[in-house]
Amino acid sequence: MKLLKKAVVHSISRKSFGKAFDIACGSRFSKLFIKPYIRLYKVNRDEIRHPSQYKSLADFFVRDICPTLRPIAPGEDVVISPVDGKIVDLGFAKEHKIILAKNNTYSIPELLSYEDVEAFQDGYYLNIYLSPRNYHRIHMPFSARAIKHRYIPGKVFPVNNLGVSTIKDLFAKNRRTCTVFETAAGCKFALIKVGALGVGKIVSSFQVGQEITKGAEIGRFEFGSTVILFFEKNSFLPDKQLTANMEIKMGQKIGTIRIQ
Incomplete structure (x- = not known):
């Protein structure tokens, strides 16, 4: 089977x-x-x-949505979910690896395709799956400047349970983009958009060097996919209510970030 x-x-x-x-x-x-x-x-x-x-x-x-239906959680240090979806996995990186689903571990350098990964060692991550019914536009989780953006070519395996349970290291094999942002306080976080079956495009609507405010639209998927958020060590404090298999909405508070 x-x-x-x-x-x-x-x-x-x-x-x-x-x-x-x-x-x-x-x-x-x-x-x-x-x-x-x-x-x-x-x-x-x-x-x-x-x-x-x-x-x-x-x-x-790729329809839009009335902004009043996705209010942006207020607070100078508040981080919001960038998308609607389900939290598949979450936790802290260890030994340059993170676990994203079904106990599959991923190398941080390979997943991010980013040279300076030492800052992300022991950092916090969230893996959010967007199902076909979800709103598929992606928004800024916290005000910051885009300092690096890279497109990584790859496969388009489905990122649902079938794909994740069947293909080893799926997230590191699939087509994706990785963007590293830096806040005014100097904290870095990465947002990875992972392509999947039917995703003809992973659209990114910003430029490297651009300052982007929390809640602003920064891209979209065409058909179901995954977003991975990854924070620099000791920069992010997750909300205690966050758990695996939890459904979240774009704009919802997921934690706080160091602002000084």
């Missing part, structure tokens, strides 16, 4: 399959599948701003 699962996952991760999937979902014909998609994935209809104006299923997937 495990071999069968692996064969299925490898088959659907092929570039040809992904390209065909992307074209199909971006076609005008795919508009007919928006209503069935809403029913299948139980998308919250109250959050759909313009239900009749989407040109395709892909257009619907």
